[in-house]
Amino acid sequence: MVTETDMTTYQNSQPDEIAYGEPLMEVANLTKHFTQSDGVLGSFELNTDGYVPPVRRNPRKVEAVDDVSFEILKGETLGLVGESGCGKSTLARTILRLIEPTDGSIRFKGTDLADMSSGTLRKKRQEIQIIFQDPQSSLNPRMKIGRIVEEPMKAHGLYDSEGREERAKELLKKVGLDPQHYNRYPHAFSGGQRQRVNLARALSVNPDLIVCDEPVSALDVSIQAQVLNTLQELQDEFGLTYLFITHDLSVIRHISDRVAVMYLGKLVEIADKAELFENPQHPYTKALLDSIPIPDPRNSGTRGVLPGDVPSPLNPPSGCRFRTRCLRLMKPDRYANGDETIEYGMTKNEWEQIRAFIRSISYRSLEQYDRDFLGDQFFEDGVPDGTAGQFVSEALSLADDERLDEAEALLEERFINQSICAREDPYYEVKTEYGTSTHIAACHLHNKNVAQETD
Numbered sequence: 043m044v045t046e047t048d049m050t051t052y053q054n055s056q057p058d059e060i061a062y063g064e065p066l067m068e069v070a071n072l073t074k075h076f077t078q079s080d081g082v083l084g085s086f087e088l089n090t091d092g093y094v095p096p097v098r099r100n101p102r103k104v105e106a107v108d109d110v111s112f113e114i115l116k117g118e119t120l121g122l123v124g125e126s127g128c129g130k131s132t133l134a135r136t137i138l139r140l141i142e143p144t145d146g147s148i149r150f151k152g153t154d155l156a157d158m159s160s161g162t163l164r165k166k167r168q169e170i171q172i173i174f175q176d177p178q179s180s181l182n183p184r185m186k187i188g189r190i191v192e193e194p195m196k197a198h199g200l201y202d203s204e205g206r207e208e209r210a211k212e213l214l215k216k217v218g219l220d221p222q223h224y225n226r227y228p229h230a231f232s233g234g235q236r237q238r239v240n241l242a243r244a245l246s247v248n249p250d251l252i253v254c255d256e257p258v259s260a261l262d263v264s265i266q267a268q269v270l271n272t273l274q275e276l277q278d279e280f281g282l283t284y285l286f287i288t289h290d291l292s293v294i295r296h297i298s299d300r301v302a303v304m305y306l307g308k309l310v311e312i313a314d315k316a317e318l319f320e321n322p323q324h325p326y327t328k329a330l331l332d333s334i335p336i337p338d339p340r341n342s343g344t345r346g347v348l349p350g351d352v353p354s355p356l357n358p359p360s361g362c363r364f365r366t367r368c369l370r371l372m373k374p375d376r377y378a379n380g381d382e383t384i385e386y387g388m389t390k391n392e393w394e395q396i397r398a399f400i401r402s403i404s405y406r407s408l409e410q411y412d413r414d415f416l417g418d419q420f421f422e423d424g425v426p427d428g429t430a431g432q433f434v435s436e437a438l439s440l441a442d443d444e445r446l447d448e449a450e451a452l453l454e455e456r457f458i459n460q461s462i463c464a465r466e467d468p469y470y471e472v473k474t475e476y477g478t479s480t481h482i483a484a485c486h487l488h489n490k491n492v493a494q495e496t497d
């Protein structure tokens with residue numbers, strides 16, 4: 043027999059010494075690299091005797107999640123946002139150890155999940171649940187929804203069969219469904235209702251943390267807000283903590299207390315929601331918030347313009363992974379040529395011109411590349427003096443000869459690779475203007491020693 047009071051107090055009856063606002067989960071230096079072979083052709087070798095069994099040639103590493111650290115505080119909703127393919131789902135599955143981490147630690151209530159035996163982990167899973175995007179495929183169509191909700195309780199040995207049925211009906215009511223529908227099959231429900239069934243199932247084992255992986259993305263916009271509101275109500279009632287993954291900033295704004303922004307396997311910014319929306323510090327976050335993907339490389343720094351494509355996680359850029367698309371790439375000061383160190387001596391304005399020129403060569407975004415045209419486009423008052431100008435002139439000559447690959451390689455070696463953005467992985471704490479949490483921005487613009495003299 044499960045009473046309403048049992049439902050709301052069960053959580054508190056569990057041994058749980060973590061206070062509200064204290065870290066429930068601490069993720070440190072988490073890394074997940076997948077190994078990928080070179081594809082079908084690369085997998086077979088022909089020798090004089092015919093085919094030999096498939097072999098893995100040139101296995102390549104997909105750096106899906108790389109050196110990610112963050113905390114999830116008890117009672118909060120941490121939003122995790124980023125474009126498709128940036129590693130959000132891999133991160134979620136790795137912290138649940140549904141896939142094995144390559145490196146790093148995942149401390150949940152002080153115990154490292156990454157070190158846990160599979161038996162202990164199975165028990166721990168009761169405390170951490172996950173809800174997936176597609177409510178259709180995550181429900182067994184041949185199982186009645188009552189049994190679906192009861193299944194995790196059964197797996198974890200909670201209650202007797204009568205108690206499970208009672209609790210399942212109670213939970214269906216809690217998530218906004220009619221308990222009379224206990225014996226119905228999933229096909230009788232709408233997308234939003236099916237996601238509510240998933241929610242009841244996750245709640246059935248009294249979790250502390252629910253990882254919500256795009257839980258409303260497949261639903262109509264009108265239904266999304268209702269499901270989000272239910273999630274919030276349940277959070278208040280059961281003292282739940284959420285890691286909420288989505289690519290949709292309006293959903294993040296609705297549900298999160300703090301927000302983490304991910305780009306190409308890295309966390310680039312974490313802050314309180316108000317701080318992130320009102321005082322974003324990473325150029326990628328700013329571009330995401332403005333969401334104006336205008337591919338115009340001649341634009342030399344307008345807020346929110348995001349040129350180029352996301353690079354492949356098979357070969358991510360060195361240093362800051364966003365640097366290949368960043369309009370604020372830091373000015374290199376010195377060029378190390380063997381033993382010799384050359385000072386560029388560029389002004390800020392000259393660097394902006396050169397930066398825009400480099401982008402147009404990298405993205406091949408112009409109709410023509412002859413010297414006069416490029417000069418008019420980027421260097422109206424002539425190329426800069428000194429070393430920087432000399433390198434630019436060499437690149438202009440190569441472009442004029444239609445040797446764009448060489449021009450690109452030259453600019454990369456002489457300018458981009460000399461920038462701190464290509465050399466160091468950034469991680470800085472910045473001043474919080476809104477809210478109280480620590481604000482982290484992984485951008486060298488916040489390196490006090492470098493940014494002040496160049497920006």
Ligand SMILES: Nc1ncnc2c1ncn2[C@@H]1O[C@H](COP(=O)(O)OP(=O)(O)OP(=O)(O)O)[C@@H](O)[C@H]1O
Binds near residue numbers: 076078126129131355
């Ligand atoms: N099992 C796997 N083997 C190889 N690469 C993988 C595997 N799973 C994911 N990846 C790659 O890891 C990267 C991150 O994928 P992930 O699904 O985590 O991103 P995401 O941000 O959740 O994207 P989406 O919102 O589209 O699901 C992608 O480049 C993806 O192709």
